[in-house]
Amino acid sequence: MPELPDLTVLSEAFETALTGRVVTAVTVLEPLVVRATPTEMEGLLGQQLTQVEQRGKFLIFSFARDRLVVNAMLTGRLGLAAPGSRAFPKTAAVVAFDRRTGEQSPSSGPPARRSRRRKPPAWTRRPNVLPPDDEPVELRYRDATRMGKLYLTPHGLDRPVAGWSEQGPDADDPTLDLDAWRGRLRRHSGELKSVLRNQEFVAGIGNAYSDEILWAARLAPFRKRSSLAPEEMDALYHATRDVLARATDQLRDRVPPRFEVEVRDFLQVHGKGGQPCPRCGARLSEISAGGFVTTFCRSCQG
Numbered sequence: 001m002p003e004l005p006d007l008t009v010l011s012e013a014f015e016t017a018l019t020g021r022v023v024t025a026v027t028v029l030e031p032l033v034v035r036a037t038p039t040e041m042e043g044l045l046g047q048q049l050t051q052v053e054q055r056g057k058f059l060i061f062s063f064a065r066d067r068l069v070v071n072a073m074l075t076g077r078l079g080l081a082a083p084g085s086r087a088f089p090k091t092a093a094v095v096a097f098d099r100r101t102g103e104q105s106p107s108s109g110p111p112a113r114r115s116r117r118r119k120p121p122a123w124t125r126r127p128n129v130l131p132p133d134d135e136p137v138e139l140r141y142r143d144a145t146r147m148g149k150l151y152l153t154p155h156g157l158d159r160p161v162a163g164w165s166e167q168g169p170d171a172d173d174p175t176l177d178l179d180a181w182r183g184r185l186r187r188h189s190g191e192l193k194s195v196l197r198n199q200e201f202v203a204g205i206g207n208a209y210s211d212e213i214l215w216a217a218r219l220a221p222f223r224k225r226s227s228l229a230p231e232e233m234d235a236l237y238h239a240t241r242d243v244l245a246r247a248t249d250q251l252r253d254r255v256p257p258r259f260e261v262e263v264r265d266f267l268q269v270h271g272k273g274g275q276p277c278p279r280c281g282a283r284l285s286e287i288s289a290g291g292f293v294t295t296f297c298r299s300c301q302g
Contacts, residue, residue, distance in 0.1 A: 002057065002072045004171055004204030005247035006262070009255055010078060011054035014061070016124040017080060017131055018139065021097035022048050023063070030092035033076075033143055035159065036152035043154060044068075044095065056167045056203030065155040068095075070141065071163065076148025079260025080131055081138050088142040088260055093150060100133040121252070129256035142260060163199060171202040172244050181237045185225065192228075192236075193221035193294060205240070207292045211270040212243045215279075220301045221294050269295045 002010070023044045028034050034041065047063040054060075059078070061068040070078065079088060083096060124130055131137040141150065151161045168184060169176045176184075184202065188195045195201055196210040205213070214221050217239035219232060228236070250266050264271060268278050273286020273295050282299035 001074050001206045001208070002076070002262070003206040003209050004054070004056070005209070005244055005251050006255075007054040007057065007059055007204070008172075008248050009251045010259055011052050011059055012121045012124060012252075013080070013130060013256065013259055014059070014078075014139065015052040015118065016120040017137065018049050018097055019051060020048065021100045021137070022046060023095060024098045024136070025094075025096035027094040027096075028092075029094075030143070030146050032146045033092045033141070033148055034150045034152070035161075036150070036154075040066075040152050040154050044152070049097070054170075056163075056170060056199055057206070058161070058164065067153045069151040069153065069161050069164070071149050071151070071161070072141075072143070073148040075145045076141060076143040077260040077262065079140050079142070079258065081140055082131065083136050083138055088140050090142045090144045091140055092143045092146065092148075093141045095139045097137050097139065099136055123252040123256070126256070140260070166200050167203040168200050169202060171204045171240055173202075176202065178234060178237055182230075182233055185228075185233055185236070189225055191222050192219055192225055195225050196240075202240075204244075207294075208264060208267060208270045209243060209247065211295050212247070212267055213239045215269045215296060215301060216243050218301055220298075221296050223302075269297065271295060 023046065026041045026044050028038070028041060044063060044066060047065055049061060049063055051062040052059065057071060059070045061070070072078065081088070149162070151159060153159045185195070188198060188201045192214060193210050196205050196213060197207065211221065213236070217232070217235045219236060251263060254263050254266070255261070269284055271293060273284050275284055276282070277284055277297040277300060280297065280300040282297055284295055285298050286293060286295045
């Protein structure tokens with residue numbers, strides 16, 4: 001499941017590669033993943049993409065008039081490809097964009113909204129990680145199980161997006177300081193892994209990074225939140241910030257240009273049950289429950 005580090009890198013890549021471009025075609029191959037009518041999707045034609053943002057586990061594509069919100073959920077993936085190139089397996093939807101030559105003007109949508117391209121992150125300026133401006137490009141969404149959803153919100157329509165309004169602050173939000181973290185943590189009960197994955201607590205953490213954070217904080221995933229001492233609550237905060245930041249840096253180096261491929265092999269413990277713990281050398285334990293794998297060290301996670 002794409003989590004905050006994955007989506008941060010995707011938002012940076014798509015913001016850099018696509019903003020300022022105009023939509024030339026929209027193809028929906030799996031209508032089940034799209035929350036919009038065919039007419040609404042066709043309404044994207046001629047609109048310029050003005051901004052790409054990440055919020056929790058969502059990616060938000062803002063166009064001249066409309067907005068597309070993507071929740072990839074468990075099996076959805078987004079990538080960039082040249083038109084006519086080999087299709088991604090299980091492609092569900094494709095949005096095609098024109099070449100970007102200078103300041104293009106959208107052919108539809110309110111003229112007041114213009115492209116808000118931000119300064120590209122340094123990593124996006126490396127050779128061959130993003131498509132050239134003078135070539136058309138496709139944004140492709142693939143989903144083997146069709147679990148993910150694409151919510152199109154036309155201008156003036158308030159279409160609900162499942163899970164959006166319940167979100168807490170992003171787990172790496174600069175305004176989420178230690179005091180705010182403590183206050184939010186005290187309002188949630190249950191096992192620590194479940195709390196970290198609860199998007200109402202903080203947004204963006206899923207199954208993989210909850211394992212990584214708890215290992216870094218030396219806390220067992222099945223401990224109750226109510227059992228934490230104040231210093232352990234603080235350790236969980238610092239581990240969250242550190243793990244997410246380091247993972248994002250790793251992904252900036254290792255994901256491009258295959259943005260549709262999930263990279264997890266650099267993680268310390270998640271999915272590595274039976275291997276030695278990187279910290280103490282004991283064998284890592286792994287439990288599968290409800291379709292989700294939990295990996296932890298019984299020796300050094302208290």
